[in-house]
Amino acid sequence: MLARNCALLFVLATVAAEQAPGIKGPLLQQALELSGCDQQMRQTFAIVYALIDQPLAAREREIGYSDSDLQQIRSLLKSTLNADALYVKWKGALEMRIDDRSLTGVVRWYGLPLGRRIVALEGRAGTSVGIAEAQNYAATLRKSPPTRQRLQLARQYEEVTNFTDLTQWFSAGMLRSLAKGLAAAASSKFPSAYFDSLANKAEADGGVAVREGSTATVLHIYRSLTDEEFKQYITFLASPEGKRFTADGTSAFKEIMDGALEQLGRKIGRI
Numbered sequence: 001m002l003a004r005n006c007a008l009l010f011v012l013a014t015v016a017a018e019q020a021p022g023i024k025g026p027l028l029q030q031a032l033e034l035s036g037c038d039q040q041m042r043q044t045f046a047i048v049y050a051l052i053d054q055p056l057a058a059r060e061r062e063i064g065y066s067d068s069d070l071q072q073i074r075s076l077l078k079s080t081l082n083a084d085a086l087y088v089k090w091k092g093a094l095e096m097r098i099d100d101r102s103l104t105g106v107v108r109w110y111g112l113p114l115g116r117r118i119v120a121l122e123g124r125a126g127t128s129v130g131i132a133e134a135q136n137y138a139a140t141l142r143k144s145p146p147t148r149q150r151l152q153l154a155r156q157y158e159e160v161t162n163f164t165d166l167t168q169w170f171s172a173g174m175l176r177s178l179a180k181g182l183a184a185a186a187s188s189k190f191p192s193a194y195f196d197s198l199a200n201k202a203e204a205d206g207g208v209a210v211r212e213g214s215t216a217t218v219l220h221i222y223r224s225l226t227d228e229e230f231k232q233y234i235t236f237l238a239s240p241e242g243k244r245f246t247a248d249g250t251s252a253f254k255e256i257m258d259g260a261l262e263q264l265g266r267k268i269g270r271i
Contacts, residue, residue: 028095031103034110036119037249041090043126045083048257051170052178052264053077055198059190069189072271080264086256093252098244105241118225118233125221137220146219153230154218160237161246164214168203169254175199177258181265190268 032038056073109115124130146154158164175195183192222230236242 025095027100027103027107028091028098031106031110031245032091034107034115034119035245036110036123039123040126041249041253042083042087044253045081045086045090048086048170048174049077049081049083052081052174052261055175055195056190056268059194069271073268076264076267080260080267086260089256089260090252093256094249097248097252102241102244102248105239106245109236109242114229114232115236118222121221121224125217134217134220137223138216141216141219149227150219150230151215153227153234154215154222156234157218157222157230157237158214160234160243162250163218166250167214172199172202173254174257174261175202177261178265181262181267182269183265184262185266185269187265187269187271189271190265192265195265 029038032041056077110119125134145151176199179192179195179199182190182195222233225233237246
């Protein structure tokens with residue numbers, strides 16, 4: 001069945017390439033570079049590695065694995081969650097989903113002065129300096145809350161981009177995918193119930209906290225924009241081109257990551 005699906009995808013990809021030879025690839029790359037997604041997604045895949053490594057390391061300490069077991073786990077992590085390889089897969093999955101019209105709209109918008117400013121703001125947010133600033137900004141918000149209008153804009157942004165849902169996937173969803181792979185392998189050293197319990201705890205603890213944290217993050221990233229500039233950005237994100245780019249990129253990310261994490265769980269379960 002898997003071979004048949006792969007063959008079908010190959011045929012569909014070949015047909016699409018013949019219909020629009022040499023167009024989507026360069027256009028997609030231009031859209032990713034102008035929007036900052038190229039760099040941001042590479043960073044995101046690296047972050048996932050660290051987020052998965054933490055609970056695995058905790059479980060290793062509880063069980064007391066042999067040096068040989070630990071070496072195998074580290075090797076599996078590096079090979080299965082290799083950021084560069086995952087990025088290539090994500091880009092390919094996105095290319096299968098997105099259309100030229102959406103990509104053209106993305107290129108056009110992020111080529112504007114405001115678009116370039118926003119890319120710079122989003123890029124800075126992912127640096128060590130930006131992360132430190134975000135932590136300090138949470139305290140600033142408690143002392144000086146945002147205006148009602150600004151808070152509404154931040155929540156509109158979250159709604160349009162499904163920002164909160166993606167944040168929740170990082171706290172619980174990825175653990176579920178890892179647990180699914182472990183369950184399939186029927187692992188005794190790494191029982192799936194352990195990671196399911198971590199996901200349950202993250203969901204129980206994270207409901208309100210995740211929403212509040214997401215809003216604070218959005219307020220911090222775009223704090224230097226005027227309300228009007230923020231509205232313009234949200235308007236673009238809510239446009240057919242903006243929505244398609246965001247939705248396709250997110251669905252491609254989850255597809256690639258859920259598959260990789262389930263695969264990782266299966267491999268670790270065989271140790």
